[in-house]
Amino acid sequence: MTQKLAAGLIIYRKLAESIEYLLLQTSYSENHWTPPKGHLDEGEDYLTAAVRETEEEAGLKEDLDYTFLSKTFSIECNYVIKGKEPKKVLYWIAKMLNPNTEIKLSHEHINYKWLKLSDACEITKYDEMKCVLNRADTFIINNMKN
Structure with missing residues (x-):
């Protein structure tokens, strides 16, 4: 069975002393909450897919709306879809340049929320x-410049 490949961004904003994460609620299946992510197009690398999917799903553009904390650090997530199909997702971490930038959802999502880590972990239903x-939060705290 072929492994499905996807990429996305863990987008955060800093408000006062608080870090909040962007999660999008899907318009399909179980309406689960996830960061912006999606499948790689043919011939596309993971990082390019993550940037493209974030713009498509949340209307956010690199360097205009967000900046990468690091392009060399990514978090790999592996899981099985519906008990059959293996999936690999690579996530990079990006910081919003303006914490009040408007999120423009695509048809693939019905809602979004900015959540502190504990609330984000509570609303997402998957342990992965x-x-x-949690790994993103640790990396952000250890690498935060301001």
Whole structure:
């Protein structure tokens, strides 16, 4: 069975002393909450897919709306879809340049929320995503410049 490949961004904003994460609620299946992410197009690398998917799903553009914390650090998430199909997702971490930038959802999502880590982990139903968010939070705190 072929492994599905996807990429996305863990987008955060800093408000006062608080870090909040952007999660989008899907318009399909179980309406679960996830960071912007999606499948790689043919011939596309992971990072390019993450940037493209973020713009498509949330209307956010690199360097205009967000900046990468690091393009060399990514978090790999592996899981099985519906008990059959293996999936690999690579996430990079990006910081919003303006914490009040408007999020423009695509047809693939019905809602979005900015959430503190504990709330983000509570709303996402998958342990793998909780692990990704916790690893991202640790990386952000250890690498925060301001």
